[in-house]
Amino acid sequence: MPLTLYNTLTRRKEPFEPIEPSKVRMYVCGITAYNYFHVGNARAFVMFDVVRRYLMWRGYTVRYVQNFTDIDDKILKRALAENTTMGAIAEKYIAAYFEDADRLNILRANAYPRATHTIDGIQRLIHELEQRQYAYAADGDVYYAVRQFPDYGKLSGRKLEDMQAGASGRVDVDEDAGKKKDPADFALWKAAKPDEPFWESPWGNGRPGWHIECSAMVRDELGESIDIHAGGMDLTFPHHENEIAQSEAVTEKPLARYWLHNGFINMDGEKMSKSLGNFRLTRDLLTTYDPMAFRLFVLQAHYRKPIDFTADAMDAAANGWKTLKEALQFGTQFTGLPGWSSEVDALDQETIDRFNEAMDDDINTPIALSVVFELAKLLSREGHQLVHQDKPDLTIEHLQQQWQTFIKLIDVLGLTAQTAIEVATASxxxxxxxxxxxxxxxxxxxxxxxxxxxxxxxxxxxxxxxxxxxxxxxxxxxxxx
Ligand SMILES: [Zn+2]
Known part of the structure; x- marks a missing residue:
């Protein structure tokens, strides 16, 4: 069976075929650098890290790009509150992103474009949209005219008629209502307000809107059409819908072949939201739990389903991680056994096939994990046997095969004892x-x-x-x- 992925755009599982054979271009929307990232963000970063690792495991070369939004109202607000600059706030939380993501063993992206480093590409794109009559300037702002783009709504399945005024974005709610031709139009460029950072532009001094940065970054870093565009489900509308409108209006090519979206993390049965005040920052969580326990917590559910964050669920994940770690710790004893040869790369193909079959089915990590746990239990049993009876039940060849398969597969899931131990030491x-x-x-x-x-x-x-x-x-x- 080939790898199949659920494509939000077509609303069905589709066989994965990249534009260029064996090469994958993948873009994941990153953080807005005004705070530490929350566990909902962490779920997305862990999940798409696993998608990337799995593609690599299946022989693809993956170019992975994730952006930093380093200009935004929230960053400016924070800078004002802390009596510092937008740049200083962004730097701080970008550095913090790397610390937390590294602890979660998330592979580094091939590029981390930033909005403030992409101003040229952003202005070029807006200019092209204007030329093609998809954008209009109004009083120093520039807006995207959604009615010009007949496919608007194709990703989220929303119809323009149903869209409410003010639904066009997270930053330009009511204050711009008078300048827009249509309430659903959204800002590409915003005129500078007093004391805010700005860039010169043909439309006057100002700064980019949020959605346009990703369209410009994808184009600069990966090209006009990419294979996978991913992010949290909350980004489907308006963010990704707007990215499609911006990019495709200019290139007349699909922005991405496959759109992947992960489900939410609910906090004790309630949606995580600012108004409920139940946001949980990843950094805080990792003071209590091993980062690998959190990884396991994420992987134990299918990525499109919502997951409930509760103390019990986290404790269960921590226990699961203990089981895997125990199996890992027997490795040292095994490798010292007579007849053990680290040179040999012997894998259990039958087990690998079962793992791959699960992952091929729209990255079904709960099933893939059950294969890994079977291996862990077998290795622990053998380890105890070795400690108490001085000799494992399995032949050395078989044991080595199971061990090496285990090591390979947990790595595809990004589970590593290394990180766990380093973090433990740091506390x-x-x-x-x-x-x-x-x-x-x-x-x-x-x-x-x-x-x-x-x-x-x-x-x-x-x-x-x-x-x-x-x-x-x-x-x-x-x-x-
Ligand atoms: Zn984005």
Whole structure:
């Protein structure tokens, strides 16, 4: 079965065929840099990271672009409140984005365009829209005339007639009503207000609207037509609908072949929203939970379904992660067994086929995870057998095959003990189990002759007042200074 993806545009699952064979161009809408990102954003970033990893696993070369919105009313408001500049606020939260995303083991994008670095591309696009009569200037603003674009609404399934006034965006609600020809029109360019940052333009000093930046960035970074455009479900309308209107009016080509949208995270049964005050920042969550537990929490549901965030659900995910980690920790013992050869790349094809079959079905991670948990349980059983009976039940070849399959598949899901252990160390106070885990990690590094990593862990422990003693029998003892 080929990979099939649910395409919001066609409202059905479709076989995935990229424009260029074996190459995928993928764009994911990123954060507006005025705060730490919340768990709803984190769900999208984790999910589309898994989509990317899976495409890579299936042999595609993926070019992945994610933007930073670094000019926006919310950023300006924050800058004003904190008596600083928009640039300083954006820098702070972009840096914070990388810290939190790295902890979640989200692969770095190939490019992170920013709105303020894309002004040329944005102005060019607006100019072309104007020439083609899709845009009109009004008092220093420029608006997109949605009635000019007959396909408007094709992504979200909304009809212009049903759209209410003020539904055109998150920033230009009522104040521009007088300038618009149609209430559904949305701003491409906004005239500068006193004391706000601005750029010169043919329409006067001003700054770009939100939607136009993504159209310009996709075009600059990936070209006129891309394979996958993704984001949270809340972006379908108006943001992605407007991106399509802007891009396709100019290029007359589909902006993206496949539109992927993930479902919401509900907080204790209620929608996460500002008015309810139940927003949960990822950074805060990670003070309590292992980042991999959160990853698991996300992957345990199908990405298009809503998930309920509750303490119980997070605890269950944390337990699940413990199971996987336990299996991972047996690795050191296995690799020391006679007859074990790290050179051999033996995989269990039958298990891999089951995993791929689940992922091919619109990235069904709950099923794919069940395959991974089966492997984890088998490896833990073998590990206990080894500890208590001195010998595993499986032959070395079979054990090695299961182990290597497990390592490969959890990596496709972006689950890694490495991150978990590093984060554990970063938090205050090292428990015995954290120290043991680090020593185990160092042991693995030494076995694969990764001396730099081995030294790094030793130094890291040293810095926290832990001394390691490598004994002749290969066992490492430790004590607190
Ligand atoms: Zn976007």
């Amino acid at each position: 205050d106070g090292l428990t015995d189990s954290k120290i043991e885990a680090l020593i185990q990690q160092r042991q693995e590094a030494r076995q694969s002759k990764n001396w730099a990593e081995s030294d790094r862990i030793r130094n890291e422990l040293q810095a926290q007042g832990i001394t390691l003693i490598d004994q002749k029998d290969g066992v490492t003892r430790w004590h607190r200074n």
